[in-house]
Amino acid sequence: MSDNVDAGRQQVKLEQEAKFLARTPSEEIGPMYPVAKPEDRGDDLVRSAGGDAVDGQILYIRGRVTDLTGAPIAGAEVEVWHADPQGRYPHPCDMNPAVIDANFTGWAKIVTGPDGRFHLRSTKPGPYPTSTPGWWRPPHIHFQVTTAHDRLVTQMYFPGEELNEKDELLTRHVRLHQDDRVMARTCELEEGMEADAISIEFNIVLPTPHTIAAQRQARAKE
Ligand SMILES: [Fe+2]
Secondary structure, eight states: OOHHHHHHHHHHHHHHHOOOOOOOOOOOOOTTSOSSOOOOOTTBOSBOTTSOBOOSOEEEEEEEEEOTTSOBOTTOEEEEEOOOTTSOOSSTTOOOOSOOOTTOOOEEEEEOOTTOEEEEEEEOOOOEEOSSTTOEEOSEEEEEEEOSSOEEEEEEEOTTOGGGGGOHHHHHHHHTTOGGGTBOEEEOOOTTSOTTOEEEEOOEEOOOHHHHHHHHHHHHHO
16 A cells, blocks of 8 residues: 555544644754764663763653654654763763763664654753853753654653753743643653662654644644
8 A cells, every 4th residue: 555545544534533642842952962972872871881880860761752643653763862960961061060970971862663662771860050040950851853754852851850840941831831741751660670760751742744734634624
C-alpha cells in the first residue's frame, strides 16, 4: 500500500475522531548547547569516557516521541544535554563558580526505536544562577528532537521543585497553560534501578505533515 493511501486513511480516521495531542512547546536552544560534541556515551551518561562513575543522584529518563495522533515516530534523533548536579555545564560560556564534575560529559544522542521510545541513564541536574541577578534556573533538561519532518528544541522540568514557580521560562508556559507539556512525570523505580535513583517519563509530541493537514480540516469542520 502506498504512503499516500496510508496517509489518506490516517487522515480520514483523524477527521472522524478529531482527537489530537497537544504539541510539545519549543524553547530557545540556549547558550549551553555543546560547541564540540563529546564522545557519544550512548544512553548512559553515568559512566565517563574513562569509565569513572559521575557524582550525583542517578536519574532514569524514559519517553516516547509521537505525532499529534499518538502514533510513534521511529528513528527520531533525540539529543539531550544538561548541567551536572552542581549546576555546571562542560561549556566554555558557563560562568557558574561551582566545582564541575570533570567526569560528566553532559550530552547524549539517542535514536527512537520502532515504538518511538527512548531511554537514558544520567544524573539529576542541579540548579544554577543566570546572568540576571536573583534568577536561578530550576533543575531541567534540554532536548533537541529531529525527525524526517521537523526539529524541536525544548526543556523538561522536574515536578515539585521549589525554583519552578520563579523560573521565567517555565512560568511563561504556565501563563500559556502548557506547563503540563514540559513537566516530567515521576515513575516507580523498576527492578535493577538503584534504591536512591529517580525515574521519570517525558513524552514529546511533534507534528507530521499529514497530521497537521488532518488537524486543520477537523478544525475547519468544528
Ligand atoms: Fe540549561
